[in-house]
Each structure stands twice: as structure tokens, then as C-alpha cells.
Amino acid sequence: MDISHIINELGEDRSLYFNAVAPPIVQASNFVFDSFEDLRKAFEDEDSAYLYSRGKNPTIEILRKKLAALDGAEDALVFNSGASAIFASVLANVKSGDHIISVDKPYSWAWRMFDRMLPRFGVTTTYIDGTDIGNFRNALRPETAIIYMESPNSNTFELQDLQAVASLAKERGIITIVDNSYSSPLHQKPISLGIDMVLQSATKYLGGHSDTVAGVLTGKKDMLNKIFNEQLLNNGSIISPFNAWLILRGLRTLPVRLEHIGKTTEKVIAFLKSHPKIERVIFPFDSDFPQLELAKKQMTGACGLFTIVLKADSHHAIERFTYSLKHFLVAVSWGGHESLILPQAAGLAPEDFDPINERHRMARVYIGLEDADFLIRDFEQALAVL
Numbered sequence: 001m002d003i004s005h006i007i008n009e010l011g012e013d014r015s016l017y018f019n020a021v022a023p024p025i026v027q028a029s030n031f032v033f034d035s036f037e038d039l040r041k042a043f044e045d046e047d048s049a050y051l052y053s054r055g056k057n058p059t060i061e062i063l064r065k066k067l068a069a070l071d072g073a074e075d076a077l078v079f080n081s082g083a084s085a086i087f088a089s090v091l092a093n094v095k096s097g098d099h100i101i102s103v104d105k106p107y108s109w110a111w112r113m114f115d116r117m118l119p120r121f122g123v124t125t126t127y128i129d130g131t132d133i134g135n136f137r138n139a140l141r142p143e144t145a146i147i148y149m150e151s152p153n154s155n156t157f158e159l160q161d162l163q164a165v166a167s168l169a170k171e172r173g174i175i176t177i178v179d180n181s182y183s184s185p186l187h188q189k190p191i192s193l194g195i196d197m198v199l200q201s202a203t204k205y206l207g208g209h210s211d212t213v214a215g216v217l218t219g220k221k222d223m224l225n226k227i228f229n230e231q232l233l234n235n236g237s238i239i240s241p242f243n244a245w246l247i248l249r250g251l252r253t254l255p256v257r258l259e260h261i262g263k264t265t266e267k268v269i270a271f272l273k274s275h276p277k278i279e280r281v282i283f284p285f286d287s288d289f290p291q292l293e294l295a296k297k298q299m300t301g302a303c304g305l306f307t308i309v310l311k312a313d314s315h316h317a318i319e320r321f322t323y324s325l326k327h328f329l330v331a332v333s334w335g336g337h338e339s340l341i342l343p344q345a346a347g348l349a350p351e352d353f354d355p356i357n358e359r360h361r362m363a364r365v366y367i368g369l370e371d372a373d374f375l376i377r378d379f380e381q382a383l384a385v386l
Contacts, residue, residue, distance in 0.1 A: 011063075022248075025245045055232070071190075076217065077228060079214065089197050089217050090113065098143055101128060103129075105153070107179060129158075130151070147177070155362075156307060161298075175197070186301075198217070212247060275379075280309045284299065340368070344360055
């Protein structure tokens with residue numbers, strides 16, 4: 001299906017809403033029924049009719065159709081955060097006594113679920129270096145129910161061979177889940193590689209304006225229907241109609257934004273790699289990236305998120321450099337119009353900083369919609385004080 005059709009037309013029937021160009025925000029909590037029969041059917045399957053906006057809503061339905069098509073999936077669910085999508089996808093597929101294999105150092109809220117919440121219910125997790133398919137094999141147990149991945153992750157960008165892991169999991173009836181927030185559906189389609197469920201933070205590139213929080217989960221219809229009925233409805237973790245509308249707005253410009261960000265990122269990285277105060281740059285499509293061939297095999301590109309390792313000998317030096325930047329905001333997340341920086345040292349007390357530890361000198365950079373020369377000049381003047 002053509003991406004232009006998906007983002008501009010799919011799921012939109014303008015004759016239903018006064019031929020308005022943009023779909024409306026259906027800010028309604030519940031819906032009227034004309035017969036007992038229709039109401040009874042809605043009670044039996046809440047995803048088959050508009051009953052109550054805790055579950056299904058017309059604005060959200062348009063977004064679901066577009067997101068499923070972008071991922072090449074049968075269906076999509078939209079949650080009020082990426083963390084909700086992670087929680088629902090995992091909780092739907094484990095029971096007491098089950099085992100999960102997860103890539104090492106997953107997103108913090110996935111890690112907290114694996115380490116703090118699920119053990120209370122008898123579910124255990126093994127963390128592995130996901131860059132080697134052998135580590136997945138070695139971690140398998142008879143009770144393994146889920147393999148959880150992030151490819152690439154959002155700090156040092158390690159990848160997993162998604163096709164190989166999917167093949168291994170299918171032989172044993174294990175569910176595979178991958179966080180695709182880094183790549184977005186434009187640069188990677190894990191379902192086409194055999195992955196069962198794909199999740200992403202719609203807060204990032206899909207929304208694109210740093211003004212909404214949401215999560216997406218895509219996969220087969222029967223699995224998503226199970227999650228809709230057992231997790232989403234019970235947890236009340238549906239996105240609001242207004243936030244769904246904001247993401248619909250963001251999708252309109254997704255290809256244009258990502259193309260511009262990608263080109264700008266290439267220029268900024270080229271400058272940083274040549275600078276004497278940058279030890280190295282970590283980016284999946286950089287010529288020095290150790291998994292470059294795998295990145296090219298399963299991704300069509302990388303966008304605006306990368307990490308720099310600064311040549312700095314103190315916590316203070318990194319803080320001074322960071323706040324010398326005039327056009328990079330110091331903040332978490334990414335995917336919006338604004339450029340960001342997030343130094344690892346910000347999470348350390350000054351006395352705990354170790355200049356020998358490369359991670360302490362890392363800073364994650366996100367390139368927004370500004371021009372490349374504008375951002376390069378900013379880096380140039382800030383690095384001068386480092």
C-alpha cells in the first residue's frame with residue numbers, strides 16, 4: 001500500500017463528517033444504539049462497535065487503520081503511552097512460572113516491569129547481549145514465553161538480527177516483541193521479518209511535535225483483539241481522541257520530516273567525527289558502526305538520534321559544554337521539531353564521574369528540523385569551551 005495513500009486517505013470517509021478535509025475529534029464518552037440487538041452485539045465484542053470511548057472511538061479508529069498499514073500489520077492498538085503498550089504486549093502473553101528473554105539494558109519502564117513487577121507473579125527474565133543469535137539460543141528454557149527486543153536501542157544502538165530471532169522463536173512457539181521506536185515504520189518493518197508484535201512510542205517521530213504522549217502496538221488481529229479485551233479495556237490505557245488526532249496530524253508530515261532530519265544528521269555527524277574533541281560517534285548507519293551490515297539489511301535508513309563520546313576529564317566540563325549549546329535543549333525523548341542533547345553525566349553526582357568510563361562521557365544527541373549549518377555552528381562554539 002502506498003505511503004501517500006496511508007497517511008492522507010486510508011480510514012478517512014469525509015462524507016461521514018461534512019466533507020471536512022481533516023477528520024474531527026470525536027470528543028464523546030459514549031454512543032447511542034437504535035436497537036437491543038445492536039447494543040447486545042456491542043456488549044459481546046466492544047471492538048466491533050462504538051460503545052464507550054474507553055475502548056473504541058471514531059478518531060482513534062482512523063489512526064489504528066493507518067498505523068497498522070504503515071507496519072504491514074493486520075491490526076493496531078493505540079495506548080496512552082509507550083509504557084502502556086509494552087506492559088499490555090507482555091502481560092497478555094505470560095502466566096505464573098513463565099520465562100522472558102530480554103535484550104540487556106532495555107527501556108527503563110520495560111526493565112522495571114521485568115525486574116520489579118513480574119517477579120511478584122512468578123515470571124522471570126534473563127537479560128542477554130542481543131547482538132549474537134547464540135545468546136538467544138543459550139538463554140532458552142522450556143518455559144520461555146516471550147523474547148523482547150529493541151532494535152536499535154536508543155542509547156548505543158545495538159541491533160538484533162530480527163529475522164534470525166523470529167525463526168528461532170517460531171520453532172518453539174515463543175512470542176517475539178520488538179520496540180521499533182528508533183526506526184519508525186518508515187525505516188524498519190519488523191513484521192515483514194517475522195516478528196509477532198511491534199511496539200513504538202508514538203510520542204517520538206509519529207507525533208513529531210513534542211505535544212502528545214502515546215504508544216502503538218501492531219500485530220495479528222487475533223492477538224490484538226485478545227489484548228484489546230484483556231488488557232486495554234481493563235487497564236483503561238486507551239489514548240484520548242484529542243491525542244489521537246494530534247498523531248494523525250503528525251503522520252501527514254512524517255516522510256518529509258524524516259527525510260529532512262536524516263540529511264541534516266548526516267552533515268552534523270560528518271562535522272563531529274572530524275572534531276578533535278569528539279572521541280567517537282555512535283550511529284547505526286555510520287561507516288564505523290560494528291553492525292553496519294545488519295543495519296543495512298533490515299533498515300532502510302536511520303534518522304536523527306545518535307550518541308557522541310566527548311573527550312572530557314570532568315563532570316563540570318561536560319556540564320559547561322552542554323549549557324554552552326544555544327540551540328539544543330537538554331531534555332529526554334526525541335522525534336520532535338527541536339534538537340536535544342542528553343548527557344549521561346547528568347545522571348551522576350560529580351564525585352561519581354569517572355573520565356576513564358566511556359559511558360560517563362557519552363551524550364545522546366537528537367537532530368530536529370533546524371538547518372545543518374545552524375546546528376554545526378552551535379556545536380563548534382560549545383566544543384570550544386570543552
